Amino acid sequence: MDDISPQYDGTTIISTSRLTKAFGKLVAVNDLELQVMRGDVFGFLGPNGSGKTTTIRMLLGLIRPTAGRAILFGMDNTDQLPAILRRIGAIVETPVFYPYLSGLDNLRVIAAGSGMVSGKSNDRRIAEVLDIVELRAYEKLAYRKYSLGMKQRLGIAAALLTDPELVLLDEPTNGLDPAGVIEIRRLIKRLSSLGKTIFLSSHILYEVQQVCNRVAILKKGNLLKQGNVAELLASSQQVEVRMNRDEETNYALHLIQQAQERGADWIANAHIEQNKQGQGILIIDAPIDRSAEINALLARQNLFAAEIHPRAGSLEDLYLEVTMQGAAPGGYPGMEALAGSPTPPVVPTVPGAAHGAQIANSASEIPGSGK
Amino acid sequence: MSSIPQIPAEQAFPAPRRQETVVMGNQSYLGVLLRLIGTELYKIRRRLMSKVLSIVAIVIMIGFFGIISIGSIFVLASPEATFLPPPCTSNIPVGTPCLDHSPTQAELDQARERALDSISSPLRLPNSLGTALQTASVAGLILIIILTGTIVGGECSVGTVRLMFTRGPTRTQFFLSKIGALLACIALGVIILVPVGILTGALLNLFTGISVDFSFFTAAWLLHNMLKLLIVMLGLFMYAMLALCLSTLGRATAAGVAGALVWWGLETVLGGILVLIGSSIGSSNPGSLANFIKAIPDYFISNSIGALSQNQDHYINPASQASSISDLQAIITLVVYLAVFIGVAWWVNQKRDVTN
Secondary structure, eight states: OTTOOOOOOSOEEEEEEEEEEEETTEEEEEEEOOEEETTOEEEEEOOTTSSHHHHHHHHTTSSOOSEEEEEETTEETTTOHHHHHTTEEEEOSSOOOOTTSBHHHHHHHHHHHTTBOOTTTTHHHHHHHHHHTTOGGGTTSBGGGOOHHHHHHHHHHHHHTTOOSEEEEESTTTTOOHHHHHHHHHHHHHHHHTTOEEEEEOSOHHHHHHHOSEEEEEETTEEEEEEEHHHHHHTTOEEEEEOSSHHHHHHHHHHHHHHHHTTOTTOOEEEEEEOTTSOEEEEEESOGGGHHHHHHHHHTTTOOOSEEEEEOOOHHHHHHHHHOTTSOTTOSTTHHHHHOSOOOOEEOOSTTOOGGGGGGGSTTBOTTTTO | OTTSOOOOHHHHSOSOOOOTTOOBOOOSHHHHHHHHHHHHHHHHHHOHHHHHHHHHHHHHHHHHHHHHHHHHHHHHHSOGGGGSOOBOOTTSOTTSOOBOSOOOHHHHHHHHHHHHHHHHGGGSTTHHHHHHHHHHHHHHHHHHHHHHIIIIIHHHHHSHHHHHHTSSSOHHHHHHHHHHHHHHHHHHHHHHHHHHHHHHHHHHHTTTTOOOOGGGOOHHHHHHHHHHHHHHHHHHHHHHHHHHHHHHHHTSHHHHHHHHHHHHHHHHHHHHHHHHHHHHHHHHSOSHHHHHHHHGGGGSHHHHHHHHHHHHHHHHOTTSOOOSSOHHHHHHHHHHHHHHHHHHHHHHHHHOOOOO
């Protein structure tokens, strides 16, 4: 994320207020309050059926909200949609184009439909975007003959056609090979450095962590968390302590819990996990710069750690913590795909404090979330 | 929300500056609409199906004139005596023309010429115009329904409607662009097809050796035939709008094509059945119910279009019978249909959520 330099200027590009969409009795999106600032690379996360695409469709005016409203570029999208859409480039789900037209002709049609001069006047721009997605060599090929990855790249080319201020990408790496995924990541970073605001909906948490500076996590239509990635991850930092013997580990856990009870409020939680060798590892939810204090605390009681090292929080861990509250891993559809890797077995040891419960106090908790 | 820095919209969001390679066009409502119509026509032009439909329409037109010319060839190939009245015998009913002497060569030639003139008249102007218009209205109707169903329903079934709805034009502009493109296709189709028919007829007429008498060509004839041309276009447009409405409602090509063709077929069948029912009720119990049932087909699309056309024929040639449906009634009927078809399709297009 270091090479991202969002040109953040405090201007809200997208702001939703109690945005809600119900399909009959099914509430797909519930009271959503999103804020995307200019220059953000905003990751929009959630399992299948969490309401991500529904939200994107509401932002683009494809579907109408049941309640609430969406403000983009300071304009309400219910009455100023055309002006809003002229500033947006979007891919919604798998991009679909006219199958009988070539990639080039499809972009010409979209250019004219996007308010650009029709005909060949914009062929230079079309060539530019085709170059960006490396489809120039296939521009004359009929779209129906494109591979899934090529279709996805043409979708990105179409989204960039008008040089929009906001690029809305719904699962842009679907169907792309690893090289394509890396290319999209680079492209997003490049667009961000040009001052574009990117709204990225993705299942691939690693990708999101690589490119996004802010994220929102959705579950069953409810916004669980929204905020700066670095801050959110800081809240899930842990210190991992390995002792030589299991009795020492248990005693160390007891000491940490005692310290917590005596007022060490920087300790959020502590528990023991089994490592691959079956050995107990003490995991302390605490800022990583407190490692030395933890070491000193144990040493005062003649407990000497064999190993002590910080465990940086990943978006994947955060995501699982937030979305799995009250649910077993893979407890609802899409979870397995999202998690990417299985969660290590958790042995909760602090009575009355479930592992994820502390997250509620971190970065920017959403009031009333998880309803 | 309250924590969002409040910056005046015009200050925070000035008009976007794009790269110089992005050439934006006229953003007025009409400018966008015209560009969209152009785009629709471009898409139609690039479809293989449109090319096939155009060829089919031309082949049907040429083929129909070809079939008519077979009659002329048959007359030319048959012995002259075939066209003479039967010899007068006791079996001939009174009043029927018959030949009471051996025909002379002049009489034989004259009989053949009369038969040839009669059978080949649809190949020549002025009748060839009517033949071409009739062919264009029937063949064109099926083809325009297929085209409409494809360009409207196809957008929904393929999913490209999602793409176009997120590009900036309003849904109404997108909807109007379809109607505009269809109007252009109908006008262009009829304007190309009718001369093709007239030309084909004129070429095939050369074999008959009968010359065209241009005495029919007056300003009134031209005016009324121009109106007939417009009526044919209106007829095609009516069914195109029906297909557009059904495709929009059904979100599929098949819904528009099958629905409009079934409607067209039903009008013919149902019209006949209703008149029969009305007549049978009227014969035993004359009254308002019988008249009502018999009058229902007068409000069908095909009958209204037919009435407008028939009335034009009557204005050109007062000897021909005018339709029982007045021009005003036919026009009001068609306007109501148009308002319903376009209105429903527009409303659905505006209100519908675009999902998968």
